[in-house]
Amino acid sequence: MDSLLHYFTGPDLRLADGALLRAPVTAYRSMGRLNAAGTNAVLVLHGYTTGPSMLDAGANVAEGSWADLVGPGKPIDTDRYFVVCPNMIGSCYGSTGPASIDPDSGAPYGIAFPSLTLTDIVAAQKALLDALGVTRLAAVTGPSFGAYQSFQWALQFPDFVERVVAAVGAPWHPGAPGAAEAILADLAADPGWAAWCAGEMHAMFAKLTAMRTATLTRYGVDAELADRIPDPAARASEVALLAREWAAGFDPMSLVVLMRAAEAFDLRAQIDAMRAPVLYVLSRSDEVFSPALARKVAQLPGTERWSYVELDSDKGHFASGADAALWAETLRRFMDTAPDAWTPTGFDMEMAA
Secondary structure (H helix, E strand, O other): OOOOOEEEEOOOEEOOOOOEEOOOEEEEEEEOOOOOOOOOEEEEOOOOOOOHHHHOOOOOOOOOOOOOOEEOOOOEEOOOOEEEEEOOOOOOOOOOOOOOEOOOOOOEOHHHOOOOOHHHHHHHHHHHHHHHOOOOEEEEEEEOHHHHHHHHHHHHOOOOEOOEEEEOOOOEOOOOOOHHHHHHHHHHOOOOHHHHHOOOOOOOHHHHHHHHHHHHHHHOHHHHHHOOOOOHHHHHHHHHHHHHHHHOOOOHHHHHHHHHHHHOOEOHHHHHHOOOOEEEEEEOOOOOOOOHHHHHHHOOOOHHHOEEEEEOOOOHHHHHHHOHHHOHHHHHHHHHOOHHHOOOOOOOHHHHO
16 A cells, blocks of 8 residues: 555545445545645646556656656645645545445445446545645646546536646547446456456456556557667566556456546536636647547637647657656646636637637
């Protein structure tokens, strides 16, 4: 278990589908200090298969470590801001998820874990911030699934959020429908599934390793590692190591629960109600959230108030962290400028046409 994590047990959470999640635990990291007014907090939110380790240099996270963006003297400056990085509920890095013990049965939730939405995930985070004494967020930020959460925050608690920084993501899930059930069917077809359901937590290790290898490859891991590991065979060995490391600690049902939440996520009809300025960042080479999305986003009412940055990076979905230098100064200016004084840039008239 991560020795840097803190644990908050919240009140029972009534989920969007009516189910009750009893005493959900949110694991989180924090950096910096909260001011007396509770107004200098920044929420940093992680991706689909990662957790608060995204704050560590060299972390094994599929969106690239944000260690170059968050810390003392960095664009999200922990000498000024109180940074909170929670593990979202439904995940498996300390927060309540499918691997957690169901208080009603005394056994892990497993496949019986209730369905979640982004509204549920954000509601659990709001309970944490209330308990910490946060009265306003200077910014809510994150890559990929963290971008989903950032957008959800800005609409669910519009008076609480001053800025939004959303990287390698979108205000809706652009993937084809049915992915969550396809993932579940793929997992259930594995020979280790029955043993995993019976409580053998490592029975799905080989399957998860293979899945992780495929994901890292699609996300652009080869380009992300190329500067540090020039030899292709050595890079392949490193990818295998990264995949095994992840597979040893990730719960397979979290893949299903969080993908179900992702597939239900779509804020396009509500974007015009967003009050906070948005810094929206995509990567030229990202196959998951392609820059082609920017044209679609630019056509949504309200996004003319957004700022758009396209990273000229070969590092795919890793780019927001792995090529942090390409946008760090823009992020710094965004954080240093009063929200009502920020001038939107990037979505030109030709793109919006």
